Amino acid sequence: MASKENLKPDNNPTKQIVVLKTKLMPQDIVEILNAKKTSLFGSALRRPKADEISVENPQLFMEQVIFVSGNYDVDFDRESSYTVKVDSDVREVTIGNKQFTVANASGVWKKMKLGVGMTKQDLEIGVTEKAVKNSTDSLYLDNHGLETTFPYSINSDSIENYAQRVLDVNKEHIRKNKVEDRKVFSRLGRKFKDSIPSDIEINQENFTITEFLEIFVPIYETECYDKKKKVAIARIDAVTGTFL
Numbered sequence: 001m002a003s004k005e006n007l008k009p010d011n012n013p014t015k016q017i018v019v020l021k022t023k024l025m026p027q028d029i030v031e032i033l034n035a036k037k038t039s040l041f042g043s044a045l046r047r048p049k050a051d052e053i054s055v056e057n058p059q060l061f062m063e064q065v066i067f068v069s070g071n072y073d074v075d076f077d078r079e080s081s082y083t084v085k086v087d088s089d090v091r092e093v094t095i096g097n098k099q100f101t102v103a104n105a106s107g108v109w110k111k112m113k114l115g116v117g118m119t120k121q122d123l124e125i126g127v128t129e130k131a132v133k134n135s136t137d138s139l140y141l142d143n144h145g146l147e148t149t150f151p152y153s154i155n156s157d158s159i160e161n162y163a164q165r166v167l168d169v170n171k172e173h174i175r176k177n178k179v180e181d182r183k184v185f186s187r188l189g190r191k192f193k194d195s196i197p198s199d200i201e202i203n204q205e206n207f208t209i210t211e212f213l214e215i216f217v218p219i220y221e222t223e224c225y226d227k228k229k230k231v232a233i234a235r236i237d238a239v240t241g242t243f244l
Helices: 026-040 163-169 181-194
Strands: 016-019 059-087 092-095 098-101 111-115 118-141 201-225 231-237
Touching (some): 026 231, 059 181, 098 118, 163 201, 181 201
Parallel strands (some): 016 201
Antiparallel strands (some): 059 118, 059 201, 092 098, 111 118
16 A cells, blocks of 8 residues: 655755845836725725725735745556456466466356357456656645745746845845745645555655745735725735736
């Protein structure tokens, strides 16, 4: 049976810090807010007027996304069977030291007509297969530790050259999850384990982390108030300008 123990990586990966560039300035965010702020209140049929909504100065936050990818190689045995056709007069077949009878459990011969005067029988041969599976997979975790998607590109044009310096400047506005590295690896390992059948006998398995990134995404956030002092939080992606 496949082991239910959590996989531990065979290597000791180094985490790389990546900070996406902030492409929008606060004045850009105010323009987006002025165009979208009424959607935060009421419904499509009844919304306050734009001049009835007050907006606080937007604050820039650096929100963490963890990315991990890896390889999983597993060598295993599994029980299987093959059905072959034998002549109608065959009662038993010997392969190596094992005997296989053609009759089923009720003693009735299984026959299939192939043509006039010709019949074949089914012979089921139980075997142990040796097999290997090679997999690659990955996952992203947001700053709450939940699995998420990642719609951004990471290249020389999209990331800060001095990541730690940017984080130091924004150290009061950093949002990170509290998931330990080993638990991140364990969650990826569980994805690999879930991809293989539970009724196999594992002979050998190798789990390697190929990439481990701590990515910080700049997000503007601010509070908006209507005339009744109802509060709504507005979040705007500082990379794409998307109203979140």
